[in-house]
Amino acid sequence: MSKGRPIRTARELADAGLIDAAAEEAISHVASRYAVAITPAVANLIDRGYPDDPIARQFVPDPAELTLTPEERADPIGDGSHSPVAGIVHRYPDRVLLKAVHVCPVYCRFCFRREMVGPQGLGTLTTAELDAAIAYIETHSEIWEVILTGGDPLVLSPRRLGEILERLQAIDHVKVVRFHTRVPVVEPERIDADLVAALKASGKTTYVALHANHPRELTAEARAATARLIDAGIVMVSQSVLLRGVNDDPEVLAELMRAFVEARIKPYYLHHPDLAPGTSHFRLSIEEGQTLAASLRGRISGLCQPTYILDIPGGHGKAVISASAISAEGGGCYTITDFRGNAHSYPPKGQ
Numbered sequence: 001m002s003k004g005r006p007i008r009t010a011r012e013l014a015d016a017g018l019i020d021a022a023a024e025e026a027i028s029h030v031a032s033r034y035a036v037a038i039t040p041a042v043a044n045l046i047d048r049g050y051p052d053d054p055i056a057r058q059f060v061p062d063p064a065e066l067t068l069t070p071e072e073r074a075d076p077i078g079d080g081s082h083s084p085v086a087g088i089v090h091r092y093p094d095r096v097l098l099k100a101v102h103v104c105p106v107y108c109r110f111c112f113r114r115e116m117v118g119p120q121g122l123g124t125l126t127t128a129e130l131d132a133a134i135a136y137i138e139t140h141s142e143i144w145e146v147i148l149t150g151g152d153p154l155v156l157s158p159r160r161l162g163e164i165l166e167r168l169q170a171i172d173h174v175k176v177v178r179f180h181t182r183v184p185v186v187e188p189e190r191i192d193a194d195l196v197a198a199l200k201a202s203g204k205t206t207y208v209a210l211h212a213n214h215p216r217e218l219t220a221e222a223r224a225a226t227a228r229l230i231d232a233g234i235v236m237v238s239q240s241v242l243l244r245g246v247n248d249d250p251e252v253l254a255e256l257m258r259a260f261v262e263a264r265i266k267p268y269y270l271h272h273p274d275l276a277p278g279t280s281h282f283r284l285s286i287e288e289g290q291t292l293a294a295s296l297r298g299r300i301s302g303l304c305q306p307t308y309i310l311d312i313p314g315g316h317g318k319a320v321i322s323a324s325a326i327s328a329e330g331g332g333c334y335t336i337t338d339f340r341g342n343a344h345s346y347p348p349k350g351q
């Protein structure tokens with residue numbers, strides 16, 4: 001079990017051997033712009049002898065983050081344009097995001113909400129703001145699912161989470177409560193009996209969506225933490241971001257998806273990276289992403305297939321962007337491409 005304080009400054013990164021002392025000043029500039037936190041569990045996972053380590057790339061700041069490109073934007077998925085009250089994003093009819101907290105145990109260098117999370121971010125909802133957010137959910141009977149995200153909701157104490165869940169429990173039309181988190185991977189010891197009990201609201205179904213991007217993140221400790229959630233009756237799904245230098249490789253991606261399934265976590269979303277500020281060094285082209293997503297078909301079990309999606313900039317929601325396997329030929333005929341890349345007519349010709 002990894003205990004101790006997270007690494008938060010350039011000096012601490014240098015002391016931990018995660019950056020060269022010569023890079024300290026440049027990294028300080030990045031750290032003053034975008035929050036840094038690396039938990040002991042993550043620091044232990046980083047291979048210091050490997051300069052391109054995919055875990056380090058996700059969490060150790062890089063001077064490239066200060067390079068902005070014209071297409072990048074502070075709110076890449078348009079949360080702000082769908083926020084009727086503080087802490088609520090109501091983009092789709094039957095579900096809302098409830099962003100109670102904008103703090104995370106780690107700060108991912110590619111984070112799509114990097115302008116909102118961290119010590120300079122939007123903070124934690126005040127009691128009055130949380131009351132207004134819950135009142136919004138109460139008065140909108142079309143809301144079937146509440147997704148707690150942020151920030152990482154599992155940084156809240158079991159007591160605070162229990163209070164929120166108790167209030168959602170009292171709203172009849174809410175049937176599903178979902179948590180988006182990195183905690184089982186980056187701070188697995190936090191998933192203890194009290195936290196697991198707090199996540200379950202009587203009469204509701206609890207889902208936990210685990211964010212992980214590389215198979216090495218699914219350590220024995222992480223798998224034990226997710227097992228504690230699943231054994232308690234919580235359903236788990238995954239979400240991953242396609243990232244250059246982390247998982248832009250068919251073998252790595254296949255291993256990641258298999259690792260989820262082996263841990264009883266259903267692969268759910270594979271996100272195309274968002275246009276977050278200072279993240280161009282992580283982005284791939286849509287064509288590269290489509291090729292990678294298609295490489296999973298046939299290579300690994302159907303259980304291991306995530307849906308490749310893009311959040312349309314401006315708040316227009318998610319769209320599936322995988323390459324289509326079917327094209328219309330007219331007259332009710334189609335060409336379908338199999339997982340080996342071979343084309344077939346549908347209905348079959350000459351029969």
Ligand code: SF4
Nearest residue numbers: 104107108111151182
């Ligand atoms: S845990 Fe999620 S919200 Fe927090 S920094 Fe990482 S991607 Fe952003």
